Amino acid sequence: MPKLAIAKGCLQQFGELDRPLREKITETLVAKFEAATHTGIHMEKIADARTPRYRSIRIDQFYRGIVLAPETGDVYTLLTVLPHDDAYAWARRRDLTVNRATGAIEVRDVTTIDETLPQLVKAAEATPERLFARVNDADLTRLGIDESTLPIARTLTDTAQLDALKPVLPETQWDALAGLASGLSPEQVWSELGAEIVDEPYDTDDLDAAVARSTDRIVLVDGPDDLMAIFAHPFALWRIYLHPTQQAVVDATFRGPARVTGGPGTGKTVVALHRAHRLAQQTTESVLVTTFTSTLTDSLHAGIKLLATSPEVLDRIDVQHVDKLAHQIFRERHGAPQLLSSADETQLWSSIIERLELPFTEAFLAAEWRHVALAQRVSTAADYLSAKRTGRGRRLGANQKAQVWQALWEFEDTLRERNLWTHETVCREATRLLEERDDKPYRHIVVDEAQDLSPERWRLLRAAVSDGPDDLFIAGDTHQRIYQSHVSLREVGIRVTGRSSRLNLNYRTTAEILGWSLQLLRGERIDDMDGQLDSIAGYRSDVHGMPPTTKGFGTQSDEVGYVADTVQAWLDSGIAPGEIGIATRAKRLGTKVQDELFKRGVPVRSLGKAKDAADSVSIGSMHAMKGLEFRCMAVAGVGAKQVPPTAAITPVEEDVQTHDRDIQRERCVLFVACTRAREDLLVTWSEEPSPFLVPLV
Numbered sequence: 001m002p003k004l005a006i007a008k009g010c011l012q013q014f015g016e017l018d019r020p021l022r023e024k025i026t027e028t029l030v031a032k033f034e035a036a037t038h039t040g041i042h043m044e045k046i047a048d049a050r051t052p053r054y055r056s057i058r059i060d061q062f063y064r065g066i067v068l069a070p071e072t073g074d075v076y077t078l079l080t081v082l083p084h085d086d087a088y089a090w091a092r093r094r095d096l097t098v099n100r101a102t103g104a105i106e107v108r109d110v111t112t113i114d115e116t117l118p119q120l121v122k123a124a125e126a127t128p129e130r131l132f133a134r135v136n137d138a139d140l141t142r143l144g145i146d147e148s149t150l151p152i153a154r155t156l157t158d159t160a161q162l163d164a165l166k167p168v169l170p171e172t173q174w175d176a177l178a179g180l181a182s183g184l185s186p187e188q189v190w191s192e193l194g195a196e197i198v199d200e201p202y203d204t205d206d207l208d209a210a211v212a213r214s215t216d217r218i219v220l221v222d223g224p225d226d227l228m229a230i231f232a233h234p235f236a237l238w239r240i241y242l243h244p245t246q247q248a249v250v251d252a253t254f255r256g257p258a259r260v261t262g263g264p265g266t267g268k269t270v271v272a273l274h275r276a277h278r279l280a281q282q283t284t285e286s287v288l289v290t291t292f293t294s295t296l297t298d299s300l301h302a303g304i305k306l307l308a309t310s311p312e313v314l315d316r317i318d319v320q321h322v323d324k325l326a327h328q329i330f331r332e333r334h335g336a337p338q339l340l341s342s343a344d345e346t347q348l349w350s351s352i353i354e355r356l357e358l359p360f361t362e363a364f365l366a367a368e369w370r371h372v373a374l375a376q377r378v379s380t381a382a383d384y385l386s387a388k389r390t391g392r393g394r395r396l397g398a399n400q401k402a403q404v405w406q407a408l409w410e411f412e413d414t415l416r417e418r419n420l421w422t423h424e425t426v427c428r429e430a431t432r433l434l435e436e437r438d439d440k441p442y443r444h445i446v447v448d449e450a451q452d453l454s455p456e457r458w459r460l461l462r463a464a465v466s467d468g469p470d471d472l473f474i475a476g477d478t479h480q481r482i483y484q485s486h487v488s489l490r491e492v493g494i495r496v497t498g499r500s501s502r503l504n505l506n507y508r509t510t511a512e513i514l515g516w517s518l519q520l521l522r523g524e525r526i527d528d529m530d531g532q533l534d535s536i537a538g539y540r541s542d543v544h545g546m547p548p549t550t551k552g553f554g555t556q557s558d559e560v561g562y563v564a565d566t567v568q569a570w571l572d573s574g575i576a577p578g579e580i581g582i583a584t585r586a587k588r589l590g591t592k593v594q595d596e597l598f599k600r601g602v603p604v605r606s607l608g609k610a611k612d613a614a615d616s617v618s619i620g621s622m623h624a625m626k627g628l629e630f631r632c633m634a635v636a637g638v639g640a641k642q643v644p645p646t647a648a649i650t651p652v653e654e655d656v657q658t659h660d661r662d663i664q665r666e667r668c669v670l671f672v673a674c675t676r677a678r679e680d681l682l683v684t685w686s687e688e689p690s691p692f693l694v695p696l697v
């Protein structure tokens with residue numbers, strides 16, 4: 001029985017068509033493949049096609065699909081859908097070959113390559129520079145560059161020429177060249193290709209075997225329902241086509257906790273979602289997918305719903321905010337907790353300070369309680385005396401420690417006496433309850449945005465799943481840490497050493513925006529949650545665009561006006577309101593921009609509030625941008641007075657280390673906001689620019 005496979009490029013093109021045409025194509029293909037079961041598929045041969053195995057399939061009066069017919073087997077691969085004449089021209093210009101390194105199928109536009117080569121040779125005569133001078137032929141060949149591509153690679157003098165060849169060169173060969181051009185070594189490119197070392201070379205004439213190997217570019221459709229599901233979400237390419245390095249992490253079996261790291265937009269969430277889905281397919285027990293905010297939880301939930309087409313599998317996946325899980329476990333035993341408000345907490349610290357006549361501030365004691373006592377499960381004076389106070393800066397002598405411990409003890413004692421709880425103590429109690437249980441609620445736990453979870457939340461998760469293969473899977477990037485939590489995974493009982501993978505290729509942002517944003521963090525020493533330093537080296541994007549626009553103004557009202565003008569210009573150029581995001585550090589400025597846009601009749605919403613996300617420009621704090629992305633992004637109010645905000649920074653004289661950590665965190669917050677942009681980034685300020693921007697503007 002014939003089976004249909006769909007190439008990634010085809011689904012991308014399909015997503016750009018009008019909805020009625022998309023519906024028509026879907027209907028036609030479903031009907032054809034249903035009919036094929038009984039009567040075979042009717043397809044036309046194409047005269048003068050580059051390969052005699054191309055066939056055309058009629059979609060309607062105007063549109064044709066180009067299909068690769070099998071020589072052996074029964075898989076028909078839909079390569080493209082285009083207006084009639086373009087479809088036939090496509091088939092005449094493009095050939096299919098098998099990549100020597102990966103054994104996967106590749107499309108190349110032979111006609112354009114033949115036309116371009118003489119021009120490239122001519123341009124190269126004018127300059128001695130060669131883009132790949134440092135890479136020898138043997139390495140290029142090992143990376144799959146074949147004899148047709150090699151002469152082209154050897155004439156290239158700059159990356160702009162390589163970029164221009166992207167639509168015409170064989171995809172995997174272009175990826176390998178782009179990796180080398182961005183500074184990766186041949187070894188690094190080899191490992192990114194995810195190429196399996198084979199004993200025997202691939203049969204480069206066997207296109208059918210190559211199709212079967214190309215799971216990162218060709219998806220095999222599993223019946224009409226699957227076809228409808230694929231075509232219903234043509235923009236969610238991540239759902240179907242994973243990069244080999246992503247796929248390897250999704251499919252791996254780990255003997256214990258494992259994690260994936262990587263820069264912004266490298267697909268960590270995508271990997272986490274696929275992995276959760278795969279684990280849920282393989283077990284009959286529950287799988288938890290979790291993170292630290294409810295907005296992120298909602299978007300993980302939406303992702304899981306896109307992936308899990310089987311209701312049984314979907315049922316097995318519980319997507320829950322980690323605090324909600326803590327409260328749920330707590331309530332099952334104790335009922336609803338009575339929570340201490342943050343104002344009451346400050347008041348309580350203040351009364352303890354007064355009563356004990358202590359020389360500490362409320363903020364200092366609260367932080368000491370959270371970052372030392374709770375983080376390290378300190379329950380006695382002796383524990384506290386020997387607890388690590390890394391990152392707490394201000395040194396305490398023995399007497400001072402005794403005073404602090406007395407305050408912490410009184411604080412907890414009051415909570416106990418009045419039966420009051422904070423989110424942290426609820427979490428601690430839930431952990432205790434889970435640690436007592438043999439029947440853990442989950443078989444697998446997948447955690448996204450791991451860098452922002454506090455130690456007590458990690459302990460909760462550790463206690464919610466039994467030790468075992470694939471128990472915990474963690475996705476995160478410490479360069480995007482936007483809250484206070486500095487966790488050593490080992491200290492919370494989670495060992496990932498030797499089970500850590502890294503993703504480098506950014507799918508979201510242009511190379512220009514990524515490169516600019518990475519400079520915000522240059523020189524920062526950022527831990528990797530496992531006793532080492534993380535690094536930004538090697539993160540890259542193969543997509544190019546405009547560099548970010550940075551602009552300062554004399555007054556805030558001029559700045560607001562400019563941001564509103566820019567949003568209007570984006571809208572006028574055809575960008576949908578839902579594809580535009582605006583981030584500010586302080587809410588007040590966000591409100592001003594929102595009012596200005598509202599005055600101009602632009603639909604606008606505060607993040608997380610209105611439901612009609614697709615129809616409105618989104619405004620939110622830089623923190624609220626975590627996990628989101630927008631085609632166009634304005635990051636406003638990046639002035640010296642606002643970024644970093646004085647109130648968020650511990651004064652140097654109070655605590656040097658905490659001060660430094662606060663500054664680093666604020667850099668990360670700005671980095672997160674800027675890396676939400678896919679195509680266009682505007683960064684503005686009034687008066688003096690933020691010190692973080694000074695080297696960049």
Ligand SMILES: Nc1ncnc2c1ncn2[C@@H]1O[C@H](COP(=O)(O)OP(=O)(O)OP(=O)(O)O)[C@@H](O)[C@H]1O
Binds near residue numbers: 246264477506629675
């Ligand atoms: N294999 C893929 N094919 C197509 N698109 C992909 C792929 N992997 C990731 N993407 C897209 O790249 C973007 C970023 O992915 P994702 O959110 O998973 O990255 P991330 O590493 O979690 O980012 P961040 O850390 O910045 O939140 C998304 O738009 C996602 O759909």
